[in-house]
Amino acid sequence: MSDLLGYRRANETWGVRNHVLVMPAQAAASTAAEQLAAAIPGAVAVTHQWDGDRDDRDALLVQRTLAGFCANPNVASVLIVGITDTDRALAENVASRGCETEFVALADHGGTLRAVDAARPIVASLVTNARRLRREPMPISALVLGLECGGSDALSGITANPALGIASDLLVAGGGTSILAEVPELVGAETLLAARAVTPEVGRRVIAVVHQFEQAVRALGVDVRGAQPAPGNIEGGLSTIEEKALGAAKKGGEAPVAGVLEYAQAPPATGLYIMDTPGHDIEQMVAMVAGGCQLVAFTTGRGTPTGSAIAPCLKIATNSTVFERMDGDIDLDAGAILDGRETVQSMGQRIYDTILTVATGTLTSSERRGHREFALPPQLN
Amino acid sequence: MAIVHQHGCGHVGDDVINTERALLGVATNPNVGAVVVVGLGCETIAGERLASRIEQRGQRVRFVGIQAEGGIERTVVRGREAVAGLRQQLDGLRREAQPASSFVFGIDADGPLADAVCGVAAQRGARVVRGSGAPGPGRHVELAGAGAQVIVSLRGRGQGPVGFAVCPVLAVAGDPELYRALCDDFDLDGGAVGAEAIFERAVVTFNGERTASERRDAHDFVLRRLARSM
Numbered sequence: 328m329s330d331l332l333g334y335r336r337a338n339e340t341w342g343v344r345n346h347v348l349v350m351p352a353q354a355a356a357s358t359a360a361e362q363l364a365a366a367i368p369g370a371v372a373v374t375h376q377w378d379g380d381r382d383d384r385d386a387l388l389v390q391r392t393l394a395g396f397c398a399n400p401n402v403a404s405v406l407i408v409g410i411t412d413t414d415r416a417l418a419e420n421v422a423s424r425g426c427e428t429e430f431v432a433l434a435d436h437g438g439t440l441r442a443v444d445a446a447r448p449i450v451a452s453l454v455t456n457a458r459r460l461r462r463e464p465m466p467i468s469a470l471v472l473g474l475e476c477g478g479s480d481a482l483s484g485i486t487a488n489p490a491l492g493i494a495s496d497l498l499v500a501g502g503g504t505s506i507l508a509e510v511p512e513l514v515g516a517e518t519l520l521a522a523r524a525v526t527p528e529v530g531r532r533v534i535a536v537v538h539q540f541e542q543a544v545r546a547l548g549v550d551v552r553g554a555q556p557a558p559g560n561i562e563g564g565l566s567t568i569e570e571k572a573l574g575a576a577k578k579g580g581e582a583p584v585a586g587v588l589e590y591a592q593a594p595p596a597t598g599l600y601i602m603d604t605p606g607h608d609i610e611q612m613v614a615m616v617a618g619g620c621q622l623v624a625f626t627t628g629r630g631t632p633t634g635s636a637i638a639p640c641l642k643i644a645t646n647s648t649v650f651e652r653m654d655g656d657i658d659l660d661a662g663a664i665l666d667g668r669e670t671v672q673s674m675g676q677r678i679y680d681t682i683l684t685v686a687t688g689t690l691t692s693s694e695r696r697g698h699r700e701f702a703l704p705p706q707l708n
Numbered sequence: 709m710a711i712v713h714q715h716g717c718g719h720v721g722d723d724v725i726n727t728e729r730a731l732l733g734v735a736t737n738p739n740v741g742a743v744v745v746v747g748l749g750c751e752t753i754a755g756e757r758l759a760s761r762i763e764q765r766g767q768r769v770r771f772v773g774i775q776a777e778g779g780i781e782r783t784v785v786r787g788r789e790a791v792a793g794l795r796q797q798l799d800g801l802r803r804e805a806q807p808a809s810s811f812v813f814g815i816d817a818d819g820p821l822a823d824a825v826c827g828v829a830a831q832r833g834a835r836v837v838r839g840s841g842a843p844g845p846g847r848h849v850e851l852a853g854a855g856a857q858v859i860v861s862l863r864g865r866g867q868g869p870v871g872f873a874v875c876p877v878l879a880v881a882g883d884p885e886l887y888r889a890l891c892d893d894f895d896l897d898g899g900a901v902g903a904e905a906i907f908e909r910a911v912v913t914f915n916g917e918r919t920a921s922e923r924r925d926a927h928d929f930v931l932r933r934l935a936r937s938m
Binding site for chain 1: 713718719721748749751752775781844889893923926929931934937938
């Protein structure tokens with residue numbers, strides 16, 4: 328048993344936070360969700376732009392992402408706000424995952440403002456119940472860490488990402504789970520990752536998921552530069568997607584690759600997994616959190632202050648200049664490796680220790696600042 | 709009021725142009741007196757470039773960049789100063805009499821009722837814009853970019869009303885049962901009123917009467933895309 332303290336959920340998962348979430352089932356319920364969370368201290372809402380078109384080609388993916396996010400172990404309970412009873416399907420999906428779930432439909436109350444009034448006591452009671460829960464000793468095998476880099480620069484692959492890789496290896500060696508994602512940022516690193524796969528089949532899936540992305544880009548007939556690497560990556564000294572990828576993949580350390588996950592899919596066992604997500608910081612973060620990741624470690628060279636409404640996001644600077652410049656937005660400075668204050672190894676240990684402290688309740692910068700960015704796979708016209 | 713959205717980074721090809729055009733169109737809609745663009749700094753659609761394009765179209769605009777300012781707190785301080793300065797410039801503005809031809813309304817729907825509303829509008833000398841994308845809230849951005857000051861949204865069966873960030877949305881229910889269930893959030897029952905009444909209400913809205921979307925303070929912003937994020 329580690330020194331971790333977490334919230335034990337009825338479905339045998341463990342939370343590192345204890346949020347009451349208010350989730351709109353579709354964009355038109357976002358106003359009500361926001362107003363409810365604002366009215367009840369201790370509740371948090373996200374808003375999103377899914378327009379409720381069930382014929383949309385991504386509708387199932389969106390439903391899986393929303394349900395997974397609501398069912399994240401950091402969420403003690405959730406209120407789903409729908410337009411009509413049709414939206415109850417999302418609440419049923421979340422409840423079937425063993426989560427305490429309530430549902431309100433605007434159409435049962437004549438509209439937004441009266442539904443907000445009606446649902447206020449429901450949210451207040453969810454908050455009261457959540458506050459009764461206490462942290463208990465939590466097994467490290469229950470911790471799922473999301474690995475992310477955003478606003479990478481030429482130092483990402485030299486300082487923060489290798490150090491995070493060491494932290495990830497420590498977690499995996501201790502019996503925990505890490506998720507490496509952002510497939511566009513693995514282009515060029517796929518053979519190195521496949522060579523670490525636990526079975527030849529997993530290795531083939533690693534190669535396949537990267538090649539599928541490359542084929543999708545080719546099918547669009549576009550130049551991926553400008554999106555990958557982004558303008559800020561290039562200003563930061565990265566020349567190509569392959570160079571960015573070789574640095575990005577270092578976040579996954581050297582642990583064996585246990586499997587490949589679909590977008591927002593929960594890891595079936597412990598170990599290091601690769602999830603098929605875009606490199607878009609917020610879409611990736613939401614996909615990992617929807618897959619059950621309770622804590623995100625996020626390296627940044629340019630200074631990206633993204634955070635999640637329900638999962639602590641630990642920010643690690645690749646250089647001291649950005650750490651000092653982004654006043655209070657970044658938690659750790661891996662730039663210390665460059666001037667010899669730390670080694671990659673000692674920085675990795677520091678990141679790992681901080682992950683455990685954060686998991687046990689210490690707030691990250693992104694939480695203190697109240698970040699709650701949220702994104703879904705965008706609907707295509 | 710703020711628009712919170714998920715776009716701006718990881719775009720490729722025509723999706724870059726489409727998304728930037730959408731943001732530009734919303735920022736320069738005639739209902740918008742001034743804009744503060746909040747950028748990150750490393751993203752595909754650079755906030756500073758977007759702000760300069762907004763300015764080229766004659767809009768009052770300021771830019772704040774999170775990475776350039778050095779973090780969220782400083783950005784918020786600078787952004788608040790920018791908002792306060794712009795607000796002062798707008799507070800002196802008053803409504804003036806306008807000819808019907810300056811009234812542009814967007815119609816978010818296809819079908820016979822939409823055609824009939826367009827017909828009435830044309831008779832009265834108002835201009836109508838109709839989107840090309842799938843009907844629904846994703847079209848609001850397109851209509852705002854085409855200059856519409858008021859959006860008439862004719863919803864289908866089972867579809868609830870959706871507001872919009874910068875234009876009052878006149879929400880017309882496509883099904884009487886849903887209208888009754890959501891009567892606070894709809895403006896009109898499409899089954900009970902005709903094209904004339906819908907147009908009359910749009911004119912009243914143009915003159916300042918608030919729609920249901922404005923009364924509940926809905927700032928919905930749905931932007932459909934041409935490609936997935938990278």
